[in-house]
Amino acid sequence: MKSNTKKRLIAFMLCMVLVLSSATSAFADEPQNTDSQSQTEAVAEPAADEATGDEAAVNSSEQQQQEEQQPEQQQQEEQQPEQQQPETEAPTVEAPAEQPAAEEAQPIQQLTYEDDNVKITVDAVESGNIPEGATLSVTPVIKQEITDSMSDEEKAKAEELNDQYDHTEKKLNEKAENETYDIAGFLAYDITFVDADGNKMEPNGNVKISMDYKKTEIPEEAKKALEEKNDEQNLDVTVMHLEEDEQGEVKEVVDMVADETKEATVETTETKEVEKAAFVTNSFSTFTITWKKDSATYFKLTLHHVDEKGNELPTTLSSDATLNYNSDISFSDYVEIIDNYDYKYAKVDKISGKTVTSAVTNGSSGKRAKLTLYNGKDNKIETLSYSTTTKNIYLVYTAKSTGSTGSGTIEDTAPQLSHQKYIKKKDGNNYDLTLNVSSKKGTTSSKKKFDIVLIMDTSTSMSNNNKWRNSKTAVNKLIDTLSSQTTVDVNYRLVTFGTTAQIQTNWTTGETVKSTLSNYSIKEDQGTNYEDGLVKTKEALSSGTRADAEKIIVFLTDGQPTFYKSGTSYAGPGSSTSYRVYQHALDAAAKLKCDRIIPVGIGLKSVEKYSYDSYSDQQKVPDSATVLLQNVANKVNATTKDTVFNSDSSGSNLSTKFSEIAADIQKFPCKNVTIKDTLSEYVETTANTKLQLRMVKKTTANDHDTYENQGKQEIPLTDEDLISTNGKAVSINEKNLGTVKYDSAKKQVTWSLGENYELKDDIYYYITITDVKPTTSAEEKYKTDKAYTNTGDSNTDASADGNYGTMGNANDSSSGKKRFPFQ
Known part of the structure; x- marks a missing residue:
């Protein structure tokens, strides 16, 4: 036994x-690298359970x-006969070593690709779905910089890959146009089978593609979108398949995660860096890991304060009204009190357009958002949707003549100074009355000369979203504004730059520049070459300028530099900024010399950096396109280097900015200025009345004006020096600012800043007479006449219907009447 x-x-x-x-x-x-594009092939072999x-x-x-x-x-x-077992211990046999649990099912057929970043595995869902003898080919679709050191074959391959990247980006954005999201970035892979002769082959049925990243990945654009996102915006990651027809043309872009039949999944970190992705497909072409962001829509209405002829009027408020979902505004809330003008109405698109009173957005965000312009409560004038998010609104004012009330005056024999007068209500029936002044350049007898180079971006992207049209309109606005002035003499020269730059005109008149621009069309396949544009600008300034003219450069662009000069040709990534491209732009700017550089951007955002640069070189390139442009401008040898003005994405507010540029370059440092302010017979001072003199500095940044007090001096109206013949010395912030005196008989303040004091740029000089009140005769006249026929300055407090002035006493029968002017 x-x-x-x-x-x-x-x-x-x-x-x-x-x-x-x-x-x-x-x-x-094991995968083998077969070319510079990291294209790898693997041969299909029988799986373990298919014995040879x-x-x-x-x-x-x-x-x-x-x-x-x-x-x-x-x-x-x-x-064997049955025998009784002896009571001795049976022999023992060692059990074999513990066997592992049942092995996982082996793949039917499997191919693998691997590089430094990702491992991609293709598994057949059913036997035979991977064609016999097929090899796996994977090409990461990444932008490459084309350099002179490349061979012709290498250049051709790089150009082909760049074209494929651009085509992929275009198709993804086209899909997003009909969705509620925008494309924040993507990683693209061209996946296919090939036979022994290198011919592409399709799967015979469903295959599962698995992507395992060796380190988490996120495109730079998506990373920046994540950092800049607001509360209404989310970032999502999906897999897109650019499905092709038999001719190899993309017939549809499929969101594979949204399509349940594709069994697609994407695993990411909390910061949206991709770790893994998997999906099922029965056809090959380009697949992308795609980052999507909510397309939160913000409508921007650019407000123009104009007279009835369309001339821009001086204002201090912001020129834009921005609305997102569930917002509404009334245009009357944006009306400014402008000296000698009354507000009349608001028009859309042009001063002869339709009248509008308000704007209301619906409750949707993203691409479903809408904004409706109304005239009155229910009369709809126009509705804007995602594709059109900007409009021009003209707030039209009508000129009015001032009456017999007192008004401040400016005495200066040559320059015309801008001034503004307004009143502020205090407690009770008391008011503060203020007059301010600032300076401008130029006189009719001695015109200021300007030689202006207009350097304009003509890359292909300028043809999008009305950017080129709005740019031309803005330049025309600059030219027309300066042409209307009798105190300046301006010559222009036009330079354009795309992939390369050209000098379009000699030194000429504004009308010639306008004509040249009207006949210019943006060309296809044009990049952005800052360097060549700046080189041509230097050439333009090197001849024909006037010795006594102020040299000004206005640099207008909608994007980051993507090319640089290479001998008589050009080089660069084409759609991103390498450190070499950036450095070439800085070097070219450093060779320029002028009196003033004015950099202007159109919808500048984050910089797309060249991915093949080293990490240290990428860090040298600014993240912000606005900062990059500012750095280039700061390299110019200019007396004045303006802060970059970055308009909205369409450049709809460029005209306003160029109008401001025209006004700003005319500022003239004036001397021997005297400011007078006289109170009318209907105003009287009180025991608390003081004279307040102030200096305020105006700063404009990001299309927003800010005012900073530079100091003030307050003098009681009873001060002996103030009412003396010689007046009282004025000293503000340790600066001697002449003398001021008050004539009580004439009720007149006179501030003489002195013969040697020159008005400073961007400094406003204020006279405020505090705690004044209407006289009894003013109230009696109003009660008797039931109206007040004289008209005060428009820069006073106003009622909703446009009447200016102040109310009567609370216990007076006139208190129920509309306001009357008194200053």
């Missing part, structure tokens, strides 16, 4: 050895041997 048992155990163990020694498995070959011919023969022989042994052993056991 013991002998039979031992034989059976030995036979069993021999069988196990044979079985284990005959087990086989097959794996795909030799393996099948061995397995069959072993099975037959075992089957023959089993009946013989069974017969011997049956013939």
Whole structure:
């Protein structure tokens, strides 16, 4: 019995050895780099459970041997007489080592691609779905910089890959146009099978593609979108498939995560860096890991304060009204009190357009957002949607003549100074009355000369979103504004730059520049070459300028530099900024010399950096396109270097900015200025009345004006020096600012700043007479006449219907009447 048992155990163990020694498995070959594009191929092999011919023969022989042994052993056991077991301990046999749990199912067919960043595996869902003899080809679609050191073949390959990247980006953005999101960035891969001759092959059925990243990945654009996102914006990651027809043209872009049949999943970190992705497909082409962001829509209404002829009027408020979802505004809230003008109405698009009173957005965000312009409560004039998010609104004012009330005056024999007068209500029936002045350049007898180079971006992107049209309109506005002035003499020269730059005109008149621009069309396939534009600007300034003219450069662009000069040709990534491109732009700017550089951007955002630069070189390139442009401008050898003005994405507010530029360059440092302010017969001072003199500095940044007090001096109206013949010395912020005196008989303040004091740019000089009130005769006249026929300055407090002035006393019958002017 013991002998039979031992034989059976030995036979069993021999069988196990044979079985284990005959087990086989097959794996795909290690991936091989076949070219500079990291294109890798792997050969399909049979999976482990599909035995080869030799393996099948061995397995069959072993099975037959075992089957023959089993009946013989069974017969011997049956013939063995049953014996009583002795009470001695039975012999022990060591159990074989613990076997692992059942192995996971081996793939039917599998191919693998691997590079430094990602491992991509293709598994057949069913046997035969990977064609026999097929190899796997994967090409990461990444932008490459084309350099002179490349061979012609390398350049051709790089250009082909760049074209594929641009095409992929275009198709993704086209899909987003009909969705509620925008494309924040993507990683693209061209995946296919090829046969032994290199011909592309499609799967015979569904295959599963798995992507395992060795380190988490996120495109730079998506990273910046994540950093800049607001509360209404989310970032999502999906897989897109650019499905092609039989001719290789993209017929549809499929969001594979949204399509349940694709069984697509994407795993990311909390910061939206991709770790893994998987999906099922039965066709190959370009696949992308795509970052999507909510397209939160903000409508921007650019407000123009104009007279009835369309001339811009001086204002201090912001020129824009921005609305997102669930917002509404009334245009009357944006009306300014402008000296000698009354507000009349608001018009859309032009001063002869339709009248509008308010704007209201719906409750949707993103691409479903809408803004409706109304005239009155229910009369809809126009509705804007996602594709059109900007409008020009003209707030029209009508000129009015001043009446017999007192008004401040400016005395200066040559320059015309801008001034403004307004009143502020205090407690009770008391008011503060203020007059301010600032300076401008130029006189009719001695015109200020300007030689202005207009350097304009003509890259292909300028043809989008009305940017080129709005740019031309803005330049025309600058030219027309300066042409209307009798105190300046301006010559212009036009330079354009795309992939390369050209000088379009000699030194000429504004009308010639306007005509040249009207006939200019943006060309296809044009990049942005800052360097060549700046080189041509230097050439333009090198001849024909006037010795006594102020040299000004206005640099207008909608994007980051993507090319640089390379000998007589050009080089660069084409759609991103390499450190070399950036440095070439800085070097060219450093060779320029002028009196003033004015950099202007159109919708500048974050900089797309060249991915093939080293990390240290990428860090040298600014993240912000606005900062990059500012750095270039700061390199110019200019007396004045303006802060970059960055308009909205369409440049709809450029005209306002260029009008401001025209006004700003005319500022003239004036001397021998005297400011007078006279109170009318209907105003009287009180025991608390003081004279307050102030200096305020105006600063404009990001299209927003801020005012900073530079100091003030307050003098009681009873001060002996103030009412003396010589007046009282004025000193503000340790600066001697002449003398001021008050004539009580004439109720007149006179501030003489002195013969040697020159008005400073961007400094406003204020006279405020505090705590004045209407006289009794004013109230009596109003009660008697039931109206007030004289008209005060428009820069006073106003009622909703446009009447200016102040109310009567609370206990007076006139208190129920509309306001009347008194200053």
